[in-house]
Amino acid sequence: MKATSPNEAVIFFAGDSGDGIQLTGGQFSETVEIFGNDISTFPDFPAEIRAPKGTLFGVSGFQLKLGSVKIFTPGDQYDVLIAMNAAALKTNLHQLKKGGVIIANTAGFDKKNLTLAKYEVGINPLEDHSLDDYDVHDFDVTKMTQEALADSGMERKEIERCKNMFVLGFVYWMFNQDLKYTIKFLTEKFNNKPDLAVANIKVLKAGFNFADTSETFTSRFSIKPAKLPKGDYRNVNGNQAVALALVAAAKKSGLDLFYGSYPITPASNILHQLSRYKNFGVKTYQAEDEIAAICSAIGASFAGQLGTTASSGPGIALKGEAMGLAMILEIPLVIVNVQRGGPSTGLPTKTEQADLLQALYGRNGEAPIPVLAAATPKDCFEMAFMACKIAIEHMTPVLLLTDGYIANGSEPWKYPQSKDLPKIKPQLVKDKPADEKFLPYERDKNLVRKWAIPGVAGFEHRIGGLEKEINTGNVSYDPDNHEQMIKIRADKVDKVADVFPKQEYAQGSEKSKLLVIGWGSTFGAIESAIINLKTERFDIAHVHIKLIHPLPANLGEILRHFEKIIVPEMNNGQLVKVLRSKFLLPIKSVTKIKGVPFTVLEIKEAILNELSHG
Structure with a gap:
């Protein structure tokens, strides 16, 4: 033998x-x-x-x-x-x-x-x-x-x-x-x-x-052990990583965590995971429907907790109006969309990346919110933690995109120590001079308002979905005020790009022959294909976008170094639409909409096909 x-x-x-x-x-x-x-x-x-x-x-x-x-x-x-x-x-x-x-x-x-x-x-x-x-x-x-x-x-x-x-x-x-x-x-x-x-x-x-x-x-x-960096590891899937990140972020911010959810495949396991952490002060609530789930989370945030919720495409559609409410209130809220095959109930247990445009534009009115995307199961921890940090420090709802592939898939995770995680500083108001009136929508240099917890004397203010007057937050139907508030809220979200890490190359450089732009769970297939091609002496660059809105501040500078750019997506070409409209570049779309991830061979063939043209 x-x-x-x-x-x-x-x-x-x-x-x-x-x-x-x-x-x-x-x-x-x-x-x-x-x-x-x-x-x-x-x-x-x-x-x-x-x-x-x-x-x-x-x-x-x-x-x-x-x-x-x-x-x-x-x-x-x-x-x-x-x-x-x-x-x-x-x-x-x-x-x-x-x-x-x-x-x-x-x-x-x-x-x-x-x-x-x-x-x-x-x-x-x-x-x-x-x-x-x-x-x-x-x-x-x-x-x-x-x-x-x-x-x-x-x-x-x-x-x-x-x-x-x-x-x-x-x-x-x-x-x-x-x-x-x-x-x-x-x-x-x-x-x-x-x-x-x-x-x-x-x-x-x-x-x-x-x-x-x-x-x-x-x-x-007889496969030998891998040479992984030294440290403590555990096996983790994407949903587990999200749950752990939400708990960690609540602890680092000093806030209690509230998770309001309605069961839906493939997001349900986040609720199952979080229900195990009552010893950390985590409150989980299984609501009667998707709207109740997100509205309960908004209520928790209004009361000074870290309100969170999750769903998949059909549930995110139902949560749309409430996301707009959290956006106009300007309070922290984290929404996780574990994408699956659609439209409607579609392919409930299969994977897809087709909710990108829904995440960007799926709310009535001008209602921009930051959108992040995780690349791997273990990356779900970092991105969910970052989503919480942005939501709390920038007083905005944040939408995190994962999908069924990385939510259920697992990999070894060198988990961090609490001391190594970045601090999260809530924008809570504390003391104010006795002779000043509290202005709930007065802003700092990042256009972020303060977070006033209800029931504290001196910080009484109006709340609701109607348009707010600048600074006071009173109801206003003034057309000039409305336009100005629309611009202010959009500018506040755009400023997230200033604090998010600059876009880096996962592979290659500005001197590479072709650039592959990925987002979400296509990361593994793209990396493997490019590493494979490197052994055949092909120099291919790869950037993987984790901040979808606003886009990374230096992304345009990177893109303009390349004549050939392709974007593989498990949809009908959604990120491509965004990049073409933003940068006016002839970017090639590579799509797959079969409920299963890209193979390494498919990515490799798409790269070689593009290189062979011109």
């Missing part, structure tokens, strides 16, 4: 929603990360809440890339495909490398499952030689799980729920990984049901031992 030592490998776990695919992938991710591999994951959920078993649209998947080198994406093609049934194989086979490994549960390839997966009558891909280009290992996972637990006294249905642990044990053996972390997890997870812990651990070991004794493989994967 020999061990192959590649720098990286891609694994895809696939099966029905009830097969425990997400748990299996998550546990494998935790284990290889503890071992020291760099990783990137991409959970892929069915759009149906309870999709019929065995159907093509009911397949749940979990993609993971691990390596001894820096990993930017979950990978383009799989080295290993675990298929728990025929539908899982059929929907994912096209992404398996030729010569790649297939691990198939033969119990999921019976007549019924083959029919549901729409294979022709009498055709079984495990038997018809159509998979001869792959390294196929098929065995009855369900039967071997039943045999392992034959004396457990458990019901058949409960036993079959353990079959994902058999596969996990098998894959652990393939990749030379230790079972102890998952054994610890199972012991803690089923602390109140020790019989279930014992059963799952027994099946986990059975899968590992079967792989070891069956001589199934002539070689095993």
Whole structure:
């Protein structure tokens, strides 16, 4: 038996929603990360809440890339495909490398499952030689799980729920990984049901031992730990990072955190995460609808707390009027949009970047607010923290864009110490001279007004959605005052660019042949493509915009160095519209709107195609 030592490998776990695919992938991710591999994951959920078993649209998947080198994406093609049934194989086979490994549960390839997966009558891909280009290992996972637990006294249905642990044990053996972390997890997870812990651990070991004794493989994967910077790491997905950032920002600002939310895929997990932090004074409120959720957060901010909320595209549409209210009130509010496929309810569990123009313009009247975008799961922490800092210090609602890809995907995160996080200084009014009248909309050099908490004597002032008189905040219908207030509020938002870090190159320089502009979750695919092209002696530049509105102060200066610029987006060309109108440059749009992220190959081909023209 020999061990192959590649720098990286891609694994895809696939099966029905009830097969425990997400748990299996998550546990494998935790284990290889503890071992020291760099990783990137991409959970892929069915759009149906309870999709019929065995159907093509009911397949749940979990993609993971691990390596001894820096990993930017979950990978383009799989080295290993675990298929728990025929539908899982059929929907994912096209992404398996030729010569790649297939691990198939033969119990999921019976007549019924083959029919549901729409294979022709009498055709079984495990038997018809159509998979001869792959390294196929098929065995009855369900039967071997039943045999392992034959004396457990458990019901058949409960036993079959353990079959994902058999596969996990098998894959652990393939990749030379230790079972102890998952054994610890199972012991803690089923602390109140020790019989279930014992059963799952027994099946986990059975899968590992079967792989070891069956001589199934002539070689095993042995991927060395990655050389990551020293520090304390944890595995984090985007939604977890957002939740942690909101808590951290509240603590750094000295404010209580209030989170008003209505459940919606894929943002719901932020609520789940924050509900665990009551010990930090976090208040979570599940509202009856999206409008109530954001309005409760506005009320919390008015009362002197850090009001926050989150949703996805359909919910953000409902929150539009209230965002305008927070904007005209000029109070802190952080709104997180975890984008998904649209329009309307669209593709609830799939990823997209198509809410950019909604974020910029999706409110009635002239209502500009700062818009930020996170690039990776761990970057969600930095951007959510920055969103809070801007909201509090500039007295404005701030909208943070993430998406389903980075919200559910995970990677190792070298988490910061509290002392290393920047300070956040609320604009709270305290003492005022007794002979002066409080002017709630009087502004400092950054056009930021003070934050007066209600109920404090001497700081009484009007509040509401009607236009405000300059300085006093009284209701005003004067046309000149209205225009002036519109300009002031817009200028205040524009000044955010002065305090936001200048735009830097992620790759390349002003001397590079072509510039790729990215935003949001396209970061990993763009970085990987450019690093790949660098080995072929192509000099390509990459800037990744995290401040969408206002745009970075030096972005125009960077753009004017290049004759060729492309912008890959998971929409129909939204950032391109903004950049063309702002800078009047012939920027090329590269789009993908399929509910799945760009592959590295797609970005690479787009770059080479643009270089070949002229």
